[in-house]
Amino acid sequence: MSVVSKQKEQLRSAIQAAIEAAQAGGELELASVPEIGLEVPRDTDHGDFASNIALVTAKLARKAPREVAQIIVSHLPAGSFIRDVEVAGPGFINFFLSDDWLFETIRAIEKQGQTYGDSTHGAGEKILLEFVSANPVGPMNVVNARAAAVGDTLARLFRAAGYTVGTEFYVNDAGNQADVFARSLEARYQQLRNPEYPFPEDGYPASYVTDLAEVLDREHPHLGEMSLEERLAFCKRWGTDQMVEAQKADLKRYGVEFDLWFRERDLHSAGALKEAISFLENRGLLFEAEDALWFRSTDFGDDKDRVIVKSDGSYTYVTADIAYHHDKLKRGFTRLIDIWGPDHHGYIGRMKAAIQALGYSEDTLEVLILQYVALLRNGEQVKMSKRAGEFITMEDLVDEVGKDAARFFFLNRSPESHLDFDLDLAVEQSNENPVFYVQYAHARICSILRQGREMGVDLPKSDQVDLSLLAHEAEHALIKQLAALPEELLTAALERAPQRITPYALDLASLFHSFYTHCHILGEAEPVRDARLVLVTQVRSVLQKVLGILGVDAPEQM
RNA sequence: GCGCCUAUAGCUCAGAGGAUAGAGCACCGGCCUCCGGAGCCGGGUGCGCAGGUUCGAGUCCUGCUAGGCGCGCCA
Numbered sequence: 001m002s003v004v005s006k007q008k009e010q011l012r013s014a015i016q017a018a019i020e021a022a023q024a025g026g027e028l029e030l031a032s033v034p035e036i037g038l039e040v041p042r043d044t045d046h047g048d049f050a051s052n053i054a055l056v057t058a059k060l061a062r063k064a065p066r067e068v069a070q071i072i073v074s075h076l077p078a079g080s081f082i083r084d085v086e087v088a089g090p091g092f093i094n095f096f097l098s099d100d101w102l103f104e105t106i107r108a109i110e111k112q113g114q115t116y117g118d119s120t121h122g123a124g125e126k127i128l129l130e131f132v133s134a135n136p137v138g139p140m141n142v143v144n145a146r147a148a149a150v151g152d153t154l155a156r157l158f159r160a161a162g163y164t165v166g167t168e169f170y171v172n173d174a175g176n177q178a179d180v181f182a183r184s185l186e187a188r189y190q191q192l193r194n195p196e197y198p199f200p201e202d203g204y205p206a207s208y209v210t211d212l213a214e215v216l217d218r219e220h221p222h223l224g225e226m227s228l229e230e231r232l233a234f235c236k237r238w239g240t241d242q243m244v245e246a247q248k249a250d251l252k253r254y255g256v257e258f259d260l261w262f263r264e265r266d267l268h269s270a271g272a273l274k275e276a277i278s279f280l281e282n283r284g285l286l287f288e289a290e291d292a293l294w295f296r297s298t299d300f301g302d303d304k305d306r307v308i309v310k311s312d313g314s315y316t317y318v319t320a321d322i323a324y325h326h327d328k329l330k331r332g333f334t335r336l337i338d339i340w341g342p343d344h345h346g347y348i349g350r351m352k353a354a355i356q357a358l359g360y361s362e363d364t365l366e367v368l369i370l371q372y373v374a375l376l377r378n379g380e381q382v383k384m385s386k387r388a389g390e391f392i393t394m395e396d397l398v399d400e401v402g403k404d405a406a407r408f409f410f411l412n413r414s415p416e417s418h419l420d421f422d423l424d425l426a427v428e429q430s431n432e433n434p435v436f437y438v439q440y441a442h443a444r445i446c447s448i449l450r451q452g453r454e455m456g457v458d459l460p461k462s463d464q465v466d467l468s469l470l471a472h473e474a475e476h477a478l479i480k481q482l483a484a485l486p487e488e489l490l491t492a493a494l495e496r497a498p499q500r501i502t503p504y505a506l507d508l509a510s511l512f513h514s515f516y517t518h519c520h521i522l523g524e525a526e527p528v529r530d531a532r533l534v535l536v537t538q539v540r541s542v543l544q545k546v547l548g549i550l551g552v553d554a555p556e557q558m
Numbered sequence: 559g560c561g562c563c564u565a566u567a568g569c570u571c572a573g574a575g576g577a578u579a580g581a582g583c584a585c586c587g588g589c590c591u592c593c594g595g596a597g598c599c600g601g602g603u604g605c606g607c608a609g610g611u612u613c614g615a616g617u618c619c620u621g622c623u624a625g626g627c628g629c630g631c632c633a
Contacts (some may be wrong), residue, residue: 042580052614059613092577175632176633177633306631307631316630342562343627343633344628345560345563345627346562369563371627374626417564422569436601443596452593455593497574503572513597516594518580518598520592520593540613
């Protein structure tokens with residue numbers, strides 16, 4: 001249990017006891033006592049913790065909120081860890097604690113290191129997080145970059161919250177787009193010898209296809225001996241493999257590595273689609289109409305029924321996706337979280353229907369819809385067309401603004417909000433970027449500790465120093481921020497809100513910078529110096545933890 | 559027409575039913591005998607509109623308005 005939770009527990013039982021005492025004395029009449037809410041107020045004038053219990057119960061007690069608060073306060077045990085208590089505002093009870101819990105926080109971080117802030121909340125639950133899943137027919141775009149940042153950080157948050165997590169990239173290498181890509185690649189290959197060779201009307205004209213054709217020609221000279229059918233199959237397999245490798249490299253550079261790259265073609269070759277179809281068939285959920293085979297998804301709340309096998313005998317996208325999700329569930333995952341683009345939101349109904357048809361509850365599948373990213377340059381939206389080969393790729397973005405700034409930028413916004421990414425601004429102001437502000441705090445601490453070492457100062461442990469010397473306002477504010485981490489991480493995971501972490505990091509950095517200007521360290525008398533060295537060491541640890549969650553580097557020097 | 563998302567400061571965006579709504583950028587002042595000035599301290603404007611629920615609403619509900627996206631035997 002975190003230090004903050006422990007304080008809240010103690011306060012809760014104190015309040016509970018006070019209410020019971022008031023009831024026994026006939027001062028308060030409550031049929032039932034609701035859960036006692038406690039929060040850390042934003043404003044430090046409002047104490048270390050505050051409760052709204054009097055506001056919540058006022059109606060029940062038929063008294064004014066402030067009066068209820070006053071009665072509760074009068075029955076609080078005296079002389080405890082509660083240093084002071086007051087009734088404030090509309091009826092809040094504000095608690096001012098003795099500083100011990102702050103110092104306990106420092107000892108907890110020192111002891112727990114990079115596991116500080118973790119919890120066991122998700123123990124027993126296995127989450128499969130699927131994200132990016134860009135088609136293997138071209139380079140990834142900036143929405144993919146946004147998805148990668150959000151998904152990767154969510155995965156890290158889930159792990160911190162004690163869940164078992166698997167991350168997957170679904171490679172759609174067996175669908176229409178892969179065929180179109182294969183035909184495009186084959187045509188470019190032919191054109192190396194015969195410039196007149198026709199390029200498919202719906203093909204991808206972008207130059208990377210031409211570049212790829214040249215590699216293909218170089219590495220596979222026997223290709224000309226194949227039949228057209230064989231060659232297309234080869235292009236499809238080889239070409240998508242090349243794209244997957246390129247995507248892997250881009251993502252790795254971006255700090256994202258998946259546990260599994262799941263190939264759609266493996267589902268086909270394993271007969272998983274047929275298996276899924278007969279599974280549904282056995283449950284009487286399929287019917288034939290208009291020469292096609294349909295899934296009666298309306299039985300599970302979908303808007304309309306969906307085609308599973310087209311009239312030409314081929315499968316739809318949803319068929320493979322049902323098989324894929326069935327596979328995930330069979331692997332023992334208890335919750336599936338998919339991150340999709342906004343153009344897929346209409347797809348939620350049929351997938352939730354499929355999950356239920358497979359015998360699981362609707363909320364086994366959770367879909368997070370990521371909104372679009374509009375790129376701005378010179379104040380105007382950059383027009384992009386994948387088909388015309390005109391677009392800013394994820395690789396371009398990372399080249400231009402850097403991994404850390406790009407990730408931080410994406411993670412500073414809520415996933416479901418539309419995002420304008422001003423490239424000029426991101427590049428121009430790269431030195432003023434918030435991410436550097438946080439990294440600078442880390443580098444500064446490293447520098448202090450480095451200089452301390454050079455001066456021959458041994459890094460003290462918390463039990464060797466007098467932590468009560470950390471009495472400055474800036475020090476208390478800093479420690480409170482450290483204490484807030486466990487709740488912050490858990491809430492971010494539960495609400496699927498990675499965008500909560502960047503403000504936390506910025507606040508922590510800001511509180512550190514402020515502390516730094518107000519409180520010197522190495523020049524101070526030994527007891528103060530040592531206490532502060534312990535403090536900044538723990539600040540560094542938490543900065544590393546938080547930057548690690550964001551997937552942003554924590555440099556020792558900048 | 560139906561569905562999803564969005565609307566908060568000049569701009570880009572945070573915001574957890576609570577007290578005086580925040581950050582960055584931009585703009586204007588201060589702060590270096592001393593650990594990194596990529597820093598600190600101060601300065602000001604805002605919840606699209608109208609109802610409702612609540613002791614209390616930027617937050618929840620309803621209806622409008624505006625923008626983005628979707629509604630395929632495409633993926």
